[in-house]
Amino acid sequence: MLYSTLTAAVKRQNLRDALATGELLRFPGAFTPLSTRLIQEKGFEGVYISGAVLAAELGLPDIGLTTLTEVAQRALQISRMTDLPTLIDADTGFGEPMNVARTVHELEDAGVAGLHIEDQVNPKRCGHLDGKQVVDEDTALKRIRAAAQARRDPNLLIMARTDIRGVEGLDSAVDRAKKLVDAGADAIFPEAMKDLGEFEAIRNAVDVPILANMTEFGKSELFTTQQLADVGVNIVIYPVTLLRSAMGEAERTLDTILADGTQQGAVAGMQTRSRLYELLDYESYNAFDSGVFNFSQEGHS
């Protein structure tokens, strides 16, 4: 009922332990706090909090318009809904290295298990679009050093994302990944890898966990979990997948109302009221309520 039953410190330790097994961890992107419950119930290993989803939900393009306050609020709303570790997209860290330090504090306080900071220039854009720009090496490394030094819980996972593959090619991505690890990154997110061989090249270059971004309509093919595990990927994210599915379904339902004059034809595809209540754990609230209000007055004056 209500909240996660574990503290953030425990969830961070759990993420560290899970990564140490070498098994591939699957992190779908929660597009609402409620969808977080679904991800946990289905048995995934973690929850991703996507910058693209947060921006899209606010009706904005993913070009660095969301604020740290909005992102931290979403981090809290989602992290407290689950016992799973959450990994959040901290974009470019919201400014200079000192801002990155503050970002880490805010997101740590919001209860995430890990966060990633990328080496794009501001204004940033989706990593799978053309025309991105990355900052110079010195700036990229300073962001990661600042993040690693700022955390108070040593188990908070600081992941460095590099977007350099789409700008300068794979060799630069390998080189930058190594340097980001030397600067203190606990894990690497190589963005917009073209094929499995490219993931393998990053895998061979660093000895920290690496992440694969299986976003649809992007630069990477949608590899299976088996394919990713076979090349040594440790975390796979499906960042915008649930938002795209929900919005696709919403559009079809609206079209049904327009076409038929009723939503009846769409009802079969909907989540039922009882399933929703199950996810909300409605029963526990009922039980809690009657415990509070059905107390005996015997013996009271």
Ligand SMILES: C[C@](O)(C(=O)O)[C@H](CC(=O)O)C(=O)O
């Ligand atoms: C992972 C990502 O950073 C996100 O914000 O979810 C995006 C996803 C997307 O836009 O498809 C990305 O830059 O890849």
Ligand SMILES: [Mg+2]
């Ligand atoms: Mg993003």
